[in-house]
Amino acid sequence: MKKFFRILLWLILAAVIVGTFYFLYQNSRPVEERFDTITPSTGSISRTTVLAGKIEPRDEIEIKPQISGIISEITVEAGDFVHEGDVIARIKVIPDASSLSSAQSRINAAQIELSDAAVKWRRDSTLYARKVIAREELENSRKTYDKAREELEAARDVYRIVREGVSQYNASESNTMVRATITGLILDVPVKVGSSVIQANTMNDGTTIATIADMNNLIFKGNVDETEVGMLRVGMPMNISIGALPDMRPAGSIEYIAPKGKEENGANSFEIKAALTFDSIAGLRAGYSANATVILAEAKDVLTVPESTVEFMGDSAFVYVRTDTVPKPVFERRAVTTGLSDGINVEIKEGIDSLAVLRGAKL
8 A cells, every 4th residue: 555655656746847847848939929910091180188167157147135134025936037127036124223213303304494494485475475575585485495395305205215125206116126137047046035135335245136147158167287278279169068968069169268277186277168059058057067079189181000009219209010921020110200199099290101011919
């Protein structure tokens, strides 16, 4: 039995030694290199960039009240279409105690003046009838009386405006009624009935009652990296794709390139705005994310090869051109002048023609 195991052990050892030598022999044999071949073709190459951004109205108008108070009624909601002059909210005025007191004092003073003017006019009328005073004095008394009466009416109107925010002379144009200043779509109504609102002044921007925009006048707003902004020009066309509406692809043209960049995450970018043309805005909403594709450069009907076949060394470029096939393919390294590249194919300006056969990827 021991003799059997000894023989088996020697056989296993011999098999390992033979297998090792065979493995080393196979690895020491030269490997035949085989390459795919590429023939240059004629076509067009374009370099494009994709800008990320949003679809926005050209102008968003914030409607603010002309008087401070409390919202008593809101007649619209987001998504409603309004015309210029439509009432979108009404405000209940909460009068200031000091202003109300001043207005009441003005009424009292006007009443005193009116009573005094009335007494003087009646007295002068009697004296004029007795031919004691001239007609001119009577007319002056009448004018004073009329002015005092007008002042009382004005004082009462001021009191009404302070207390209610409405004038008796133009109740339909009252400041308590907040109206749309443009025709467009209501994008947002950030207040509710009962909310306090403040009119715009030098110390405060005022409370926004609603935001309105003309959805027929939309723009694309995005950013471009500083390495590509120099290739863009006002008027260049772009193709827009909207993520939420893949079937809607409006055309656009650049109308604004920011003269100053802004730093974001350590890189400078420049704002771009483009005017858009839509066949229909059905289903379109402000703020949709979108991408804009811009052709930075384009070369048509040029000689192109896959960029993977070109060997770049510094400012030089080389390709391997097949010069013989017998007994095996022979390739010659040749300098070429490259042009525009789209990342897949590259333009060849000089060095080879369309009949050349180039070495491609290793098989």
